[in-house]
Amino acid sequence: MLFLCSSIRVSMMLLGLLLLAISSLMAASAGNLNQDFAITWGDGRGKMLNNGQLLMLSLDKTSGSGFQSKNQYLFGRFDMQIKLVPGNSAGTVTTFYLSSQGDNHDEIDFEFLGNLSGDPYTLHTNVFSQGKGNREQQFHLWFDPTKNFHTYSILWNSQRIIFLVDNIPIREFQNRESDGIPYPHTQPMKIYSSLWDAEDWATRGGLVKTNWTQAPFNTYYRNFNGKACVVSSNGVSSCDSKTTTSAASDNTWQSQQLDSKGQRYLRWVQKNYMIYNYCTDYKRFSNGRPRECRLYKFH
Ligand SMILES: *[C@@H]1O[C@H](CO)[C@@H](O)[C@H](O)[C@H]1NC(C)=O
Ligand SMILES: *[C@@H]1O[C@H](CO)[C@@H](O)[C@H](O)[C@H]1NC(C)=O
Numbered sequence: 001m002l003f004l005c006s007s008i009r010v011s012m013m014l015l016g017l018l019l020l021a022i023s024s025l026m027a028a029s030a031g032n033l034n035q036d037f038a039i040t041w042g043d044g045r046g047k048m049l050n051n052g053q054l055l056m057l058s059l060d061k062t063s064g065s066g067f068q069s070k071n072q073y074l075f076g077r078f079d080m081q082i083k084l085v086p087g088n089s090a091g092t093v094t095t096f097y098l099s100s101q102g103d104n105h106d107e108i109d110f111e112f113l114g115n116l117s118g119d120p121y122t123l124h125t126n127v128f129s130q131g132k133g134n135r136e137q138q139f140h141l142w143f144d145p146t147k148n149f150h151t152y153s154i155l156w157n158s159q160r161i162i163f164l165v166d167n168i169p170i171r172e173f174q175n176r177e178s179d180g181i182p183y184p185h186t187q188p189m190k191i192y193s194s195l196w197d198a199e200d201w202a203t204r205g206g207l208v209k210t211n212w213t214q215a216p217f218n219t220y221y222r223n224f225n226g227k228a229c230v231v232s233s234n235g236v237s238s239c240d241s242k243t244t245t246s247a248a249s250d251n252t253w254q255s256q257q258l259d260s261k262g263q264r265y266l267r268w269v270q271k272n273y274m275i276y277n278y279c280t281d282y283k284r285f286s287n288g289r290p291r292e293c294r295l296y297k298f299h
Helices: 002-021 260-272 291-295
Strands: 037-041 045-049 054-059 067-069 074-085 093-101 106-115 122-129 137-139 150-156 160-165 170-172 190-196 217-232 237-239 272-277
Touching: 037 260, 054 067, 054 190, 074 093, 093 150, 106 150, 106 160, 122 160, 122 170, 170 260, 190 217, 260 272
Parallel strands: none
Antiparallel strands: 037 067, 045 054, 054 217, 067 190, 074 150, 074 217, 093 106, 093 190, 106 122, 122 137, 137 272, 150 160, 160 170, 217 237
């Protein structure tokens, strides 16, 4: 028995070393968004500025615009600094999300729903696994997201997804597949972002329309930081071990979880800034709420 345990431990160690050895491909690109992203639509409305230090998406009455990552990832931590459309942004939606391709897709979403000048943006989040979403949580922010850049992060590892704003966790979705709750962990995803018009539903449920006299609307991005496992076209995954800020190995994201301080922050945000939680929407799920809501108190 003792022997068995230690030989398992030794093979785990060897596996770990092997994973480290094949590591390091992901461009942990200090600032240059050209390395990681390509503008994919919008007919020139999306632009790389200052040699890739800054990216601008633009929306006018004819079209919005968007970009996506060049790589696809199976797990990672992705931080992006975003400055949202100022003034009257009602009807506009800025997205920053991960998504797999094809049917029964997985997706992890940030969507920023604009508002009239002075009214708060709504930060909408969702998690899809195997094509099924319906797990929305919405928040107001504790700052004006149009005045300065703020960091929006998705941590996605095999055990949990954590959404963070300026490093403050606002939502956690745990892997509870052993309880029959689907969790996205098999399909590689790319990062996507877009700015588009959703006046039919975005602001106060579609009551407030986009005011095109304010167009073009612009959203800005900078300082992307990704630590992730890149999946190449032949399906081989290689996990980065360097960060932008230091040459030291940093794979902590792979097992990262909320410590007690993180949990306190999460509860603070959910108590004071959460404006919608699918788990407490009894009316919508009158035939029974999703399983994770029935089995667990916090999400
Ligand atoms: C816009 O402002 C209203 C009024 O404060 C608020 O209820 C709503 O959540 C805000 N966000 C959106 C996207 O409608
Ligand atoms: C749109 O914005 C313009 C300029 O600020 C303003 O004069 C006009 O009243 C707005 N239109 C609506 C429908 O609010």
